[in-house]
Amino acid sequence: MGRSPCCDKVGLKKGPWTPEEDEKLLAYIQEHGHGSWRALPSKAGLQRCGKSCRLRWINYLRPDIKRGKFTLQEEQTIIQLHALLGNRWSAIATHLSKRTDNEIKNYWNTHLKKRLIKMGIDPVSHKPKNDTLLSNDGHFKSTANLSHMAQWESARLEAEARLVKQSKVRSMSPLSNKVNSKTCLNSTFGPPLRYVDMHKVWNGILDHNENKIGDSESSSSTLSTTRLKESSTTFYELVVGGSNEEIVHEEYEDVGEYKDHKNIGTGRQVVNDMTIPAMENTWTSTEVLLSNNDQHVPNGNFLEHFTDLLLCSSNFNDRCSLTRGDDHSDIDLVCDDKVSGPTTETINNCCEDKNKNYWDNILNMVNSSPSNSLMF
DNA sequence: AAACGCACCAACCGCGATCGC
DNA sequence: GGCGATCGCGGTTGGTGCGTT
Numbered sequence: 556m557g558r559s560p561c562c563d564k565v566g567l568k569k570g571p572w573t574p575e576e577d578e579k580l581l582a583y584i585q586e587h588g589h590g591s592w593r594a595l596p597s598k599a600g601l602q603r604c605g606k607s608c609r610l611r612w613i614n615y616l617r618p619d620i621k622r623g624k625f626t627l628q629e630e631q632t633i634i635q636l637h638a639l640l641g642n643r644w645s646a647i648a649t650h651l652s653k654r655t656d657n658e659i660k661n662y663w664n665t666h667l668k669k670r671l672i673k674m675g676i677d678p679v680s681h682k683p684k685n686d687t688l689l690s691n692d693g694h695f696k697s698t699a700n701l702s703h704m705a706q707w708e709s710a711r712l713e714a715e716a717r718l719v720k721q722s723k724v725r726s727m728s729p730l731s732n733k734v735n736s737k738t739c740l741n742s743t744f745g746p747p748l749r750y751v752d753m754h755k756v757w758n759g760i761l762d763h764n765e766n767k768i769g770d771s772e773s774s775s776s777t778l779s780t781t782r783l784k785e786s787s788t789t790f791y792e793l794v795v796g797g798s799n800e801e802i803v804h805e806e807y808e809d810v811g812e813y814k815d816h817k818n819i820g821t822g823r824q825v826v827n828d829m830t831i832p833a834m835e836n837t838w839t840s841t842e843v844l845l846s847n848n849d850q851h852v853p854n855g856n857f858l859e860h861f862t863d864l865l866l867c868s869s870n871f872n873d874r875c876s877l878t879r880g881d882d883h884s885d886i887d888l889v890c891d892d893k894v895s896g897p898t899t900e901t902i903n904n905c906c907e908d909k910n911k912n913y914w915d916n917i918l919n920m921v922n923s924s925p926s927n928s929l930m931f
Numbered sequence: 932a933a934a935c936g937c938a939c940c941a942a943c944c945g946c947g948a949t950c951g952c
Numbered sequence: 953g954g955c956g957a958t959c960g961c962g963g964t965t966g967g968t969g970c971g972t973t
Contacts (some may be wrong), residue, residue, distance in 0.1 A: 571941070573966080593958065609959080610942065645961060660962070661940055 568602045572611055574602060579614050580608055614657045621653030625662055632665060633659055638681040 568576075583599035591610065592605035614620075625633075629651055636647040644663075651659060671686060709804035748787040 567942075591958080605958085606944090606960095607942075613960095642962065645934070656961075657941075665939055 566594075566602060566605075567604050572615075576603070577611070580611060584612060584616075605798060610657075611675070614655045615718075617655075619653060620655060622658075625654075625666075629654065630667065633663060637663060637667075641679075 572580075579599050579601055583595065587598070589595055589609070592609040594605045595601075595608050599608070632650055633647060636650055640646050642660075645658045648654055648656040648659055657927055670677040671681070676683055679703075
């Protein structure tokens, strides 16, 4: 069909924004809202395309933007979410509400990605580049488990990111303000909104599994839902093992065992006339990301440990910079640790051990996760 | 002091998704 | 349901500043 030109229009300005332009855009949006971005530039008296205005507003002028150095906590969140979501910057940004997707993307590309590479970790897969380390000692299956766990968590967080956005939109409307501020976020009167939505997703998974039992050909679901469902099943097959029938029963039984959350007594809840399995404790990593209240975060929070290990290692590497000559014979060590007189060998071994232990620990967590956590 | 390389980040571009007629 | 318009996302580019040679 051919796209309509945007920034190619003759007479439209490109490049860096001037303070005057910023002022015009800011003043217009504060008074009228952005409305149609396409129509905004002419109304605001700007010689820019709508796309450029939108970007400038979202990435720079919006009042609720936090600028400056990323905190350790933010780094942790980004790494965790990137391991699960990949380059879905907007989804990641929904968990760092005051950071823009562009800023997170830039920070990843300029800092975090390099840090992982430096540690010998593939920034795309978040796996060590030297995979022989894993396959030779029986850890291969665990790596596969981790991958499936990530797939499942990825799909879950994607759905949640969407929900967060929807929730924000709803919260803009006067009618929903009362509901959102208390019932949804603080969960004073029931499960948070995101729980309700994820219950539906969860039900979808269960429906799918049931369909598989009754009818092995189920092709009408959407792509995203299918991915979710497949992830769930394959993960269970790998970690728990057994047939699909067993999987369904185990999922129901397992989620029903949790009774420590205030809304859970029987293991099932009735929300919006739907009987659903309680799954609060599947909200492990995300609970931590979204809230400081970790009272019902279960044991075996694998992502938490995952990033702690990475950051611990990176902090260590930040403090200790090692430079080698080409023949690896001359090692210059600069270390501001207050350890008395660490030898080059000690530090070097320590860094290597940390990298090794990093993945060993993750794999251990994965191995122990079914008994410790019902995230899956 | 000039040239060069690198890091950082704002902004651009193209594409897929979504909206609305 | 089809189609064009618009939006939003993620990859990439280009300008700027800083350190090194």
